[in-house]
Amino acid sequence: MRDRYQLLRSWPPLTWGREYGRDALTNDLSAAVIVTIMLIPQSLAYAMLAGLPPQVGLYASILPLVGYALFGSSRVLAVGPVAVVSLMTAAAIGKVAPAGSTEAIAAALVLALLSGLMLLALGVLRLGFMANFLSHPVISGFITASGILIAAGQIKHILGVPASGHTLQEITVSLLENAGETNVFTLAVGVGAAAFLYWSRRGLKKLLVNTGLRNRLADLIAKSAPVAAVGITSLSAWAFDLGDLGVKLVGVVPRGLPPLTVPTFDPDLWLSLAASAALITVVGFVESVSVAQTLAAKRRQRINPDQELVGLGAANVAAGFSGGYPVTGGFARSVVNFDAGAETPAAGIFTAVGIGLATLFLTPLLLYLPQATLAATIIVAVLSLVDFSILSRSWTYSKADFAAVSATILATLFIGVEIGISAGVGLSLLIYLYRTSKPHVAVVGQVPGTEHYRNVLRHAVVTDPSILSVRVDESLYFANARFLEEFLFDLVSRNPEVRHVILMCPAVNAIDLSALESLETINRTLAETGVTLHMSEVKGPVMDRLKRSDFVDHLSGRVFLSHHMAVQELKAGSGRQPAS
């Protein structure tokens, strides 16, 4: 309970607000300018990716940022629409409504609210540990596959052809069918914008610095490249009437601040979106908390995962009530915020003000913005997420991790994002259970002249034929309880001269009720054949728990503090006790 009150007492703005000064204000303001410039084209593009009208992306970049700034624990996390969550949103609302429809917008609000409530619940109940279900390799694989899928899905906007599909093969087939109708003007805009953006990421800053610009200004200009691409292509579209030549434009975007929206409470809709919301919640949280943790560690700051859940929860609830869609902390954007010197979450509030001003004054400029430009923005951004090195890395280190990663990548690409991430989580759990269900168990013997006992297969050791010393290198729980029974019965049946079995437990960190019942079975069954069961080096917490049951009273043998003591006493015969 102490911790829960502490959570309230440590309301983040109380901490950073107290020491807020002019320096922090300057740094936060300049970081906010850079992030705003970066966020405008991104929020339009990711809304398109999610199958939503462009203004939804802008709305998702206003109040949610304020929500996070008030409740989040990271000082530099930049919240808003991100690529992977937008893709997952598209998959989720695609199941209940056609892309771009009013129903899709309504579903996006519900999805944001649901995800927000889930995040808040996890935060308040301190269940942040559930994010641990997603292993590093699985999330890496998922992000790589999502990046490919997102890029493939945007090619239609670059070619100016219709195409559909949620999997790589569907998208490919659809693109190939329609590639004949490619609009050359759209293609020119799209490829031009993509090439410009790619180059500005790689070479622009260095070029500017070489021409004598200050480092910071060069960086700002390079970061503004997407805005420049938006401006130049919009201007071209206006000047050359590209819309009449078949180039699809963003068109009319409503002007003004986000509307107050109330997500519909339709139990059927909530139920059908609940599983998707749960996946978005977990993926969004894991992505966000990793970024926040990495950046915090660089400045020797700490983040609080449960507080992060509350912050992201507030952001998504805000999205649900202000015409947005699910948001989370973005990697690239947070790094930019960090590099630009943001010191406190106030930078997020200033960014929200910036985007708010954009919705008030800049939306008419979007009338001529080619969709191909937004597609180019997305493609260049997501391709930086694609990283296949996790495959070779996991192949070398552990085939089990490799299996989980490749299943995640293949299922995401060829079946769907939700199946993909679920398969990854499911398979990593299954593999873990499999591994622990057949734990490493060694028969050990004494290293001559010492009190050490080592694996008889690896070392030259001394054993006594009437004593079987078995070391189990795993906690005993339901997944391996049966294994232990089988292993010991088999071993004893192959060694008829054995009179004592000693389970050496220095690596047994827990014994659950299933395992306790197995130990009771082992004890009883061995006693029936005249073999006594002993235990040695049982850890304190494990012993405390065993004492809550009557297992120790019924144990045919004894529990010894050290294995050496056990062997000495049993050899001397003093350890022999009749089975009870």
Added chain:
Amino acid sequence: MRDRYQLLRSWPPLTWGREYGRDALTNDLSAAVIVTIMLIPQSLAYAMLAGLPPQVGLYASILPLVGYALFGSSRVLAVGPVAVVSLMTAAAIGKVAPAGSTEAIAAALVLALLSGLMLLALGVLRLGFMANFLSHPVISGFITASGILIAAGQIKHILGVPASGHTLQEITVSLLENAGETNVFTLAVGVGAAAFLYWSRRGLKKLLVNTGLRNRLADLIAKSAPVAAVGITSLSAWAFDLGDLGVKLVGVVPRGLPPLTVPTFDPDLWLSLAASAALITVVGFVESVSVAQTLAAKRRQRINPDQELVGLGAANVAAGFSGGYPVTGGFARSVVNFDAGAETPAAGIFTAVGIGLATLFLTPLLLYLPQATLAATIIVAVLSLVDFSILSRSWTYSKADFAAVSATILATLFIGVEIGISAGVGLSLLIYLYRTSKPHVAVVGQVPGTEHYRNVLRHAVVTDPSILSVRVDESLYFANARFLEEFLFDLVSRNPEVRHVILMCPAVNAIDLSALESLETINRTLAETGVTLHMSEVKGPVMDRLKRSDFVDHLSGRVFLSHHMAVQELKAGSGRQPAS
């Protein structure tokens, strides 16, 4: 691969058939007679419980027994319809067809075939370990709740009223609504049969032995009580025209051997039954393998879980092609078979012949059998499964196990059997992950005058302010990788004088790729603050794996064989190395 060939070479009948003699034949035959007598009313009753016509139960007790006898590894397991699987069958086919309909029979065939194929696949792929998902406490809770649900569902037959529902509250409400229509004749038959059966289980054998009967004969007579109940109530129904008085009778049952049935291959039906089939497969296998293992251990025999999967798979495939429904090894029946002296699976084949003869010659006798008698048989049988001691036992030993058990029981009773077992499995996994995601981590110090290092909170130990010794009592994997980062960063930030962190790893049985990446992050981040990371007492297999990555090359400190060595060297200053 060696093992897979061995599986073929060790075809069970080759083993027991070779040594089959007259003694075995006599024992197997007499056991088969007793099991047949027990199985006839049971198979009729369980078919009724599954919402299927009575002959389906008989058919499920013929070829499936032969299938298991040819491929199973247990010498005494008695396969056939069992209560819990019948209840799960009712729940599964209730979703696709009304009880008793032709579609229900067809669905039961598909369910048996699907479950059979799943069992075979698991057996051939040697995936029997998946049964480990079901912890002992969860299966105990599930069986107890199923027993209550089954008994409640049979009360309508005892009262002679219509009632429906799949959950305890639905059944209760439905019974209360219709209790006014209770048929007194049905009630008399039902209560009379139940009382007789209950008494015969408790006191009959003792009474018979006391009157001077030989033990074995007394046992046989006591075991025949259900047959006597069937005979007496049928005779009464015929003599007093109970059918005209409103007592529901079994009626016409087709005479003859099981038909050859081919389960329909309807992809939609297969898909909608697949999840249910998977649950039936797991529950059936776990129940069966536990019985088989317990009985085998009593005679110092071994069973092979993968061979068991093949045997049960063959039994269920046979059920699908011979008009049956899902079967598995029954607890009570196998114990009877064992006690009656069955020596080999041939006893199962003789039982199948016995049931076959019954379908040929005895079905006309079922014309007057009251359904209330069958309901009484079921109630008396399943109430012996109900055992709430698991609740108190788990409460004392571990609240986590208690939570899993109570969730299983409550969900089974009040939501449904499939949700119930799934909730149990899900929750026990979740609890396990939760526990391992926050492992026991201790800061350790030297016990003065020894080379032992113990928890600073539990023991009076000596520590050096510049060296932090941390012992992790758990394998490092994705669920706790982030925890370790947080723990260490927090500890180091609170101890600014620390220069060396030594991770003591005697209880770390594995390090997966997620944990490796966390260790790399820890190493890098600590190095940036001038703190060196070392490891000690890393186990052989863990070290072998670490060497597959470049982690050890990049480690800022060293890996020491013993923790004492590490502390000595670092104190002397010789262990200090610049961060690489």
